[in-house]
Amino acid sequence: MSRISQTDIPFMKYRWYLLAVSMSLVGIAIFFLATRGLNFGTDFKGGVTLVVQFKNPLTEAQINDALQQDAQVHAVVQRFGEAKDNTFVVKSDIPQDKQEKYSQPLIQGLEKNFGAENVSILKEESVGPKVGKELRNQGIYAVIFAWIVILIYIGFRFDYYFAPGAIIALIHDVLISIGAFAVTGREVNLTVVAAMLTIIGYSINDTIIVFDRIREDLQRYKGMDLISLVDKSINETLMRTIITSLTVFFVSCVLFLRAEGDIASFGFAMIFGVITGTYSSVFIASPVFIFLKEHGHRFGMGKKTMAVGAKSFS
Amino acid sequence: MLGRYKNYIAVALTLLSIYLLVPTVFSFNQIRDASEKSGESLPWYVRLFPDKQINLGLDLRGGIYLELEVDVQGALAHRSEIIASTVTRYLNEKKIAFDQTGILPKTSIVSLILKNPSDLPAVKDYVRDSYGNNLVELSKPPLLVFRMPAGSPESYQSKFQEVVAWSREQKSVLDVQLRDQDIEVTLAKNATAEEVTSAFLAKFPSGMEATPLKAGLFYTQSEAYQKTLKDETLEQAVVTIRNRIDRFGVAEPNIRKLGDSRVVVELPGAQDPERAIALVKRSGKLEFKIVDDSVPPAQVQTLIDTARTENKIPEGFTEDINVQINEALKGKIPADSEIAFETQFDPISKKVTKGIPYLLKKKVDVSGEMLSNTQVKVEHNDPYVAFTLDSTGTKAFGDLTTANQGKRLAILLDGVVTKAPEIKTAITGGEAQITLGQGDYNSLLKEAQDLVLVLKEGALPARLTEATKTVIGPSLGKTSIDRGFHSTLLAALIVMVFMAVWYKGSGLLADLAVTLNVLFIFSALTLFGGTLTLPGVAGIVLTIGMAVDANVIILERIKEELAAGRSIKAAVDAGYSNGIRAVVDANMTTFFSGAILYYFGTGPVRGFAVTLMIGIATTLFTGVVLTRSVYEYILSRYKITKLSI
Numbered sequence: 009m010s011r012i013s014q015t016d017i018p019f020m021k022y023r024w025y026l027l028a029v030s031m032s033l034v035g036i037a038i039f040f041l042a043t044r045g046l047n048f049g050t051d052f053k054g055g056v057t058l059v060v061q062f063k064n065p066l067t068e069a070q071i072n073d074a075l076q077q078d079a080q081v082h083a084v085v086q087r088f089g090e091a092k093d094n095t096f097v098v099k100s101d102i103p104q105d106k107q108e109k110y111s112q113p114l115i116q117g118l119e120k121n122f123g124a125e126n127v128s129i130l131k132e133e134s135v136g137p138k139v140g141k142e143l144r145n146q147g148i149y150a151v152i153f154a155w156i157v158i159l160i161y162i163g164f165r166f167d168y169y170f171a172p173g174a175i176i177a178l179i180h181d182v183l184i185s186i187g188a189f190a191v192t193g194r195e196v197n198l199t200v201v202a203a204m205l206t207i208i209g210y211s212i213n214d215t216i217i218v219f220d221r222i223r224e225d226l227q228r229y230k231g232m233d234l235i236s237l238v239d240k241s242i243n244e245t246l247m248r249t250i251i252t253s254l255t256v257f258f259v260s261c262v263l264f265l266r267a268e269g270d271i272a273s274f275g276f277a278m279i280f281g282v283i284t285g286t287y288s289s290v291f292i293a294s295p296v297f298i299f300l301k302e303h304g305h306r307f308g309m310g311k312k313t314m315a316v317g318a319k320s321f322s
Numbered sequence: 323m324l325g326r327y328k329n330y331i332a333v334a335l336t337l338l339s340i341y342l343l344v345p346t347v348f349s350f351n352q353i354r355d356a357s358e359k360s361g362e363s364l365p366w367y368v369r370l371f372p373d374k375q376i377n378l379g380l381d382l383r384g385g386i387y388l389e390l391e392v393d394v395q396g397a398l399a400h401r402s403e404i405i406a407s408t409v410t411r412y413l414n415e416k417k418i419a420f421d422q423t424g425i426l427p428k429t430s431i432v433s434l435i436l437k438n439p440s441d442l443p444a445v446k447d448y449v450r451d452s453y454g455n456n457l458v459e460l461s462k463p464p465l466l467v468f469r470m471p472a473g474s475p476e477s478y479q480s481k482f483q484e485v486v487a488w489s490r491e492q493k494s495v496l497d498v499q500l501r502d503q504d505i506e507v508t509l510a511k512n513a514t515a516e517e518v519t520s521a522f523l524a525k526f527p528s529g530m531e532a533t534p535l536k537a538g539l540f541y542t543q544s545e546a547y548q549k550t551l552k553d554e555t556l557e558q559a560v561v562t563i564r565n566r567i568d569r570f571g572v573a574e575p576n577i578r579k580l581g582d583s584r585v586v587v588e589l590p591g592a593q594d595p596e597r598a599i600a601l602v603k604r605s606g607k608l609e610f611k612i613v614d615d616s617v618p619p620a621q622v623q624t625l626i627d628t629a630r631t632e633n634k635i636p637e638g639f640t641e642d643i644n645v646q647i648n649e650a651l652k653g654k655i656p657a658d659s660e661i662a663f664e665t666q667f668d669p670i671s672k673k674v675t676k677g678i679p680y681l682l683k684k685k686v687d688v689s690g691e692m693l694s695n696t697q698v699k700v701e702h703n704d705p706y707v708a709f710t711l712d713s714t715g716t717k718a719f720g721d722l723t724t725a726n727q728g729k730r731l732a733i734l735l736d737g738v739v740t741k742a743p744e745i746k747t748a749i750t751g752g753e754a755q756i757t758l759g760q761g762d763y764n765s766l767l768k769e770a771q772d773l774v775l776v777l778k779e780g781a782l783p784a785r786l787t788e789a790t791k792t793v794i795g796p797s798l799g800k801t802s803i804d805r806g807f808h809s810t811l812l813a814a815l816i817v818m819v820f821m822a823v824w825y826k827g828s829g830l831l832a833d834l835a836v837t838l839n840v841l842f843i844f845s846a847l848t849l850f851g852g853t854l855t856l857p858g859v860a861g862i863v864l865t866i867g868m869a870v871d872a873n874v875i876i877l878e879r880i881k882e883e884l885a886a887g888r889s890i891k892a893a894v895d896a897g898y899s900n901g902i903r904a905v906v907d908a909n910m911t912t913f914f915s916g917a918i919l920y921y922f923g924t925g926p927v928r929g930f931a932v933t934l935m936i937g938i939a940t941t942l943f944t945g946v947v948l949t950r951s952v953y954e955y956i957l958s959r960y961k962i963t964k965l966s967i
Contacts, residue, residue, distance in 0.1 A: 051790070059798060061797075089801070111791075128795065128797075129793070129795060130794070130795040130797060130798035131792070131793065131794045131795060131798050132595075132791070132792065132793040132794075133790075133791065133792040133793070134788065134790065134791045134792075135789075135790040135791075136391075136787075136788065136789045136790060138391075138789070139389065139789045139790050143924075146922045147922070149922065150918050150919065150921075150922035150923075153918050153922075154914065154915050154918045157914045157918065158911050158914065158915075161907075161910065161911060161914065162911075165907055198923065198924070198926075198927050199857055199926075199927060199930075201919075201923075201927075202857060202919055202923065202927045202930050202931070205915040205916075205918060205919045206864065206912075206915060206919075206934070208911075208915050209911050209912030209913075209914065209915030209916065209934075210864075210868065210912060212908065212911040212912075213868075213871065213908035213911070213912070216904055216907045216908045216911070217875060217904050217908070220903055220904040220907065224900070244882070245878075247878050248874050248875050248878035248879075251824065251874045251878070252870075252871040252874050252875065254820070255817050255820065255821075255867045255868075255870050255871060255874070256864070256867035256868060256871070258813065258816045258817055258820065258867065259813040259816075259817060259863050259864060259866060259867035260867075262809050262812050262813040262816065262863070263809055263813065263860060263863060266805070266808065266809040266812060267805055267806065267809045267860070268805060270856070270857065270926075271805075271806065271809070271856060271857065271859075271860050274857065274860050275860075278864070
């Protein structure tokens with residue numbers, strides 16, 4: 009079944025159309041990020057999260073009512089796990105002045121309503137607003153820092169005709185993936201930032217496979233026109249691009265569908281990351297490379313940096 | 323590269339990994355704990371294996387994760403207070419007349435206001451000799467003094483209230499104080515005296531007179547000194563907390579500094595989280611202060627009630643609220659006194675029901691640092707804490723009680739009055755006691771034990787506030803483990819089946835590589851003492867997905883070379899030597915992401931970063947080195963005419 013012969017698809021012919029698709033996806037992502045924003049988790053905005061297990065079956069609404077009445081706190085209640093677990097996640101913001109013991113009213117409210125012996129707190133998490141902001145900034149720095157490091161690495165390992173395309177592709181992938189969180193309103197927390205960094209690390213893989221082949225073919229087929237050469241390289245590596253993406257895609261789907269909470273979010277982000285990562289290595293990174301090769305001299309990219317040294321490890 | 327020894331190395335590494343993982347798989351720690359309890363010697367097979375097991379993160383086994391913000395500014399101010407009182411002692415000794423000494427409110431500036439400018443050089447010399455470069459003299463006084471026109475104390479007070487109201491709107495004014503006829507204005511950083519003076523006189527023109535300080539000396543701590551003090555404070559906080567936790571008895575606590583003002587406390591599997599957290603956070607500050615009788619108690623209560631309504635201070639008696647009340651009562655109570663509360667609890671709900679206010683002298687003559695021994699005692703079924711003072715403390719306590727006979731002495735614990743008995747006779751024996759609130763015998767006993775522990779280990783060097791807190795019950799940990807491992811297994815299975823179907827024999831070889839990869843990840847985690855967290859498990863799953871990628875890249879290349887008509891051996895060689903470039907580049911970038919994540923992340927996310935990075939190292943080994951040597955072995959041993967790929 010694995011005998012799929014070498015494809016010959018003229019990818020670069022469609023590059024302007026697909027660029028338009030990408031641009032509109034990124035546009036949608038930015039639109040939602042700007043208008044709806046992200047639903048930050050407790051660790052990023054400060055607040056309290058409780059995971060509570062009850063002895064008796066309850067509904068979200070019952071818990072919410074109890075908290076409204078007794079603790080006078082507005083909380084978001086969500087079921088956690090299966091119905092038979094009777095476990096719920098209760099989230100609430102902390103007003104700045106009450107930070108210290110804020111989980112107390114929540115817990116007391118629950119215990120008073122449902123009886124202390126029926127309530128067991130599986131997890132309690134409280135984050136001060138100051139720390140939340142710090143973590144959020146750190147997350148943003150981490151992502152930007154990763155972009156820069158990879159830009160330098162690709163520039164060093166390949167050359168600076170390749171590097172910008174790789175980075176634009178990465179920015180594209182992260183924007184669309186985080187945009188998916190804005191669109192769906194899924195919670196964004198530290199684990200999601202971890203996913204974004206993994207996407208950055210992973211999505212560059214596909215780009216590298218393609219770039220590595222372009223670099224090789226540039227040496228092998230001197231004089232071939234650039235667009236055909238890039239097409240040839242993409243076609244040659246298409247199978248491995250698809251299969252490597254598929255394996256990570258499987259794993260991400262399992263995490264998203266089978267696991268819970270943070271890990272599911274991680275899987276969700278990775279699914280988008282894998283799809284956009286594969287797509288962008290062909291339709292973003294490669295066209296940018298072609299563009300810089302053809303028009304780079306206008307921005308002061310000298311011909312002499314063209315020297316393509318295939319640095320080998322073996 | 324490694325030649326024919328590659329095979330032996332691979333086998334040796336595999337065996338080593340299995341050896342390292344045996345204690346984790348068979349829970350040797352449990353056996354070890356059991357034999358420690360029963361006093362029997364360890365079974366021989368346990369002793370054969372290393373005593374390291376994989377560390378499970380808090381999210382997998384339950385426990386407490388606390389990040390505490392250390393009030394380093396407060397510690398700096400406290401140090402300045404100590405310096406000010408040392409200098410004061412010198413002034414008294416040398417009989418140098420002064421108006422006041424201390425620190426300027428809301429700063430850590432040491433302020434020494436002498437009566438005669440002629441004494442300045444001597445004091446400057448003394449400070450330079452004692453503190454060297456640690457203190458820097460301010461060239462411009464950060465304090466302005468305005469004298470009000472002569473009048474009654476009441477008129478001063480009402481005028482001062484106007485000034486307080488004005489000062490709240492001024493960014494360039496940090497604080498104002500009333501001292502008899504004078505109003506003292508502390509300048510904010512970057513504010514100039516001229517600007518504030520003209521603003522003040524424009525607002526209060528009637529007879530206010532700016533009186534320049536003739537003999538004022540002001541010192542700030544140098545930046546280097548502040549840095550040292552901050553580091554010391556943080557270090558001391560860590561040590562104090564560690565000592566408390568060690569006495570409390572939690573297995574494998576992890577207490578460390580985070581950044582320049584935070585302490586992280588990780589207590590895996592702690593049984594009574596609330597008690598442990600209270601123990602960690604408690605300042606443990608014991609102070610003795612004399613009750614100020616100049617304002618009758620009923621009037622103190624009225625003052626507080628009006629202050630609460632006027633300034634919208636919420637109900638309650640916490641430290642923050644206490645600060646707010648004292649701020650609001652400025653000028654209405656003597657400048658050297660402050661308000662503190664004695665709180666009363668409802669014995670059942672443990673909620674604060676009432677707070678009795680006291681007006682206390684600010685000066686602390688005897689404090690917790692002067693304790694020599696503390697212990698729990700029980701009298702009439704009521705546990706209490708008895709303590710003995712050291713020689714300095716005994717003398718100070720004797721002097722204090724002799725000088726203040728008939729007055730009341732308040733015993734404060736963490737800023738809250740626990741008791742304020744009348745001093746009937748001078749106490750020179752250096753012994754005293756703290757009685758606890760109401761409650762049943764067992765909870766009081768626990769409280770007394772915790773208090774003794776805190777007093778014995780000493781007070782924290784600064785106030786701590788919770789920045790973040792995570793408490794995870796052990797049962798959540800268990801469910802997480804199950805779900806996490808199930809999804810890991812499932813993901814691994816899907817990937818492996820896919821590889822076997824797609825690449826047949828070569829796919830099976832890749833599967834073998836991936837299996838060994840996971841084995842190596844776990845053993846590396848054990849070896850380096852890394853912590854396995856739930857995101858870490860996800861990291862391993864992801865590594866499985868990426869580890870086969872290395873194989874896919876190489877296998878596809880081999881296929882390509884075969885299609886180009888090369889011999890099997892040539893194709894395998896070309897596949898590896900050409901594929902390795904892309905594999906290394908791809909893995910390096912992911913490794914960078916992992917390193918960045920490790921640097922920026924906390925707790926569980928760090929666990930993910932660690933497994934990701936270890937996974938990449940093992941992937942390069944299994945995917946590139948190991949599988950290749952297997953191919954070479956097979957190709958050299960057997961006549962293969964068709965590669966199963």
